[in-house]
Amino acid sequence: xxxxxxxxVTRVQREQQTEVQQAQAVxxxxxxxxxxxxxxxxxxxxxxxxxxxxxPAPPSSGPVDWKAIVRRYPWDAGVAERIVWCESRGNPNxxxxxxxxxxxxxxxxxxxxxANVARAYEMYHARGWQPWTTSSSCWA
Numbered sequence: 001x002x003x004x005x006x007x008x009v010t011r012v013q014r015e016q017q018t019e020v021q022q023a024q025a026v027x028x029x030x031x032x033x034x035x036x037x038x039x040x041x042x043x044x045x046x047x048x049x050x051x052x053x054x055x056p057a058p059p060s061s062g063p064v065d066w067k068a069i070v071r072r073y074p075w076d077a078g079v080a081e082r083i084v085w086c087e088s089r090g091n092p093n094x095x096x097x098x099x100x101x102x103x104x105x106x107x108x109x110x111x112x113x114x115a116n117v118a119r120a121y122e123m124y125h126a127r128g129w130q131p132w133t134t135s136s137s138c139w140a
Contacts, residue, residue, distance in 0.1 A: 064090075064092050064113045066084060066090055066092065066103050066113050066117070067081055069113055069114055069117045070084065070117055072117075073117070073121040073124075075121065075124055075125075079129065079139065080120070080124075082138070082139035083104060083120075083129070083132050083135065083139045084103045084104060085138075085139070086132075086135045086138035086139045087100075087103065087104055087105040087132070087135055088102065088103050088104070088105055090103065091103075092111055092112070092113040092116065093111050095111075101116070102115075102116030103116045103117060103120070104116055104117065104119070104120035104123075104132070106119055106120060106123070
């Protein structure tokens with residue numbers, strides 16, 4: 001009788017353990033699905049931002065307070081302002097013969113001052129002032 005009771009208890013424990021493992025597997029599946037959905041949403045948002053940034057902006061028709069735009073970012077605004085002055089003289093519509101455009105003269109960049117400064121900050125964040133070393137004699 002005691003052996004039979006032990007066998008029943010053991011069987012019940014195994015069944016409970018199996019149920020727990022199945023519940024954990026379901027929870028992991030749900031977590032993975034939620035993570036996939038979150039990653040998909042983040043990717044879609046990045047792609048939408050990139051598409052918005054890639055749209056050509058019309059040339060600025062009036063004065064632009066580019067210094068205020070530059071000061072929005074956590075970098076040395078004084079250096080950034082000197083770079084803008086050296087690269088474009090503060091003209092957001094500036095283009096050079098190599099195809100660089102905008103305040104910071106970015107290849108493949110935008111003439112939209114907000115987008116141009118945002119891209120310049122991304123470049124600065126990744127590489128410091130290195131992208132503008134060719135004009136450093138003017139701003140350094």
